[in-house]
Amino acid sequence: MILPDAAATESFGARLAAVVRPGDVITLSGPLGAGKTSIARGLLGALGLEEEAPSPTFAIVQPYAPPETRLPVMHVDLYRIEHVEELDELGLDEAREDSVLLIEWPERAPDRWPDALALTLDFAPDGGRRLTATVPTAWEGRWPLT
Template sequence: MHLADEAAAHAFGARIAAVLRAGDVVALSGPLGAGKTSIARGLLAALGLAGEAPSPSFAIVQPYDPPEIRMSVLHVDLYRIEHPDEARELGLDDALEDGALLVEWPERLGDDPWPEALWLSLAFDEAGGRRLTARVPDAWESRWPLT
């Protein structure tokens, strides 16, 4: 899939929000500046967040809960995590009981921390914009492709 610009990334995030459920993990992978946070911002805006979501790069975890948005979401940026053991202290899996995880830099946790995650990989496209590829697990098959 091709995302032409930031507006396209926001719109794609909104399409994910339309089918997001408690227990879901959306993993966003790609180099710096590829658009991971833009997709996250589109998703959070579609869930009702007023204003622009800050990047959680320094906080690592940015929680959002009702009534701010329609369901609980932890927006996580693992860029500064140096070892997977550091993430255990964040309690990410606990959030899946009644909410969803939106995880940037998921590869920092090893090969496959959430096998049922919708894994989105972004890359710079030579023609401009971004190229997005998705690994769609069984838990997402009935919701994919996004409409």
């Protein structure tokens, strides 16, 4: 899928918000500046977040919960994680039970979420973004987005 600009990238995130449910994991991979946080912002905005979602690069985990958003979301950025063991301290497995996990830089924890909707962004030659998806069984019937 080609996302021609930042608005299209956020719009894609908003379309994801229409089909996510607690227990879902969405991973966002791609180089710096490819649009991972833009997808997250679109999703969070469509779930009701009124202010712009910050990148959780320094906080690592940015939680959102009702009434701020329609359902709980943990926006996670693993960029600064150096050892996969650090993930155990974040409480993501417990949070997943009733939240959506939105994880940037999942390659820092390979194979941790094999059932995730894995989205990869890359730069397209025309300046847009190319998005590819690995769609798990749990997303059948929800993918492709309309």
